[in-house]
Amino acid sequence: MFDTTPLREVYGSLLEAAATVADSGRPPTPAPGEWDADQILAHVCLVTAAAITAASAVAAGDHATYDNRIALDIWTIGRVIDLAGGRAGLCERLRRQAEILCGFGGPALSDAELDTLVPTRLLSAGTLLLDQAVPLRDLFLGLIDVEIPGHTRQLLALCGNGDGTGRADARAGAVTA
Template identity: 65%
Template sequence: MDTAPLRGAYRALLDAAATVADSADSGDTGSGGTGPTPPAGEWNADQILAHVALINATTLTAVSAITAGVNATYDNRMALDTWTIERLITLAGGNAGLRDRIRLQADALCALGGPMLSDAELDTPVPTRLLSHDAVLVDQPLPLRDLLTGLAETELPGHTRQLLALLPNGRPVADLAEADA
């Protein structure tokens, strides 16, 4: 599997996160140091990054299980849980720690999801449950390959747009086609 699109999606997300963090450092913040203030009911930059880190951990768990020859599942509900998101922000040490974690997770996923996996492993069906805004998007087995492709094509670009929308000149978050948040 070619992981160049996944690597590129991570690079774009991390560049957007750094831009938003730099904006917060320059004083464009109203949210107590978590970056620019999002519209009511939406996530701030740290919450978006924690969500992505949790999605990455879920994906790494599925990839690791498949490479070990054991059953895997994929469920994003914990990555949507407010308490879990806030706990991860604390554990990671805030925005910079979250960006470092995501960078390392990206390296691991690109290494594991690419040349290490056989086609049979990439085609392994993984029971999957994906929610967004309290609606079920997926509740069926998906090939591992589709989970990795979904990160590159939908999840990461959606959160990149969501981060950039937090900038003073960004578009409102509600105008974006986000994967989930």
């Protein structure tokens, strides 16, 4: 069984950071070459959808893969922003996606399913971070430990409440192996 409490918490913190950016009273401007708040949220929507897809495939006994390259594609990110209708729609989409992803916790997946090796390819800022099979549970742990907290800090940095760099953790998207 997998306890999704930490997963719920990191998504909650991300959504709180998005609200902080929206309530900051000034339009947050990213550093040159960095993403704005909507782009960060759309990226996380795409990453979360890929994790849902991988978990669903494992639960269905199908071949699962996880590849974050489409979540880095600026055209796709823009399309998700448009389809969601902007920041409010992105936040609602993320809230619902987090609920779905957390639905794979508890007894929904057995330990054997959580240990299923998932061929995984992760890139960040054009650098290959991982290209190997990892247990499905490590995809969840990567979201909890690195990906979502990194983007939460990135959002907060946009309005001066983060580390001031506007950059996510250099290992964003990394999976603990």
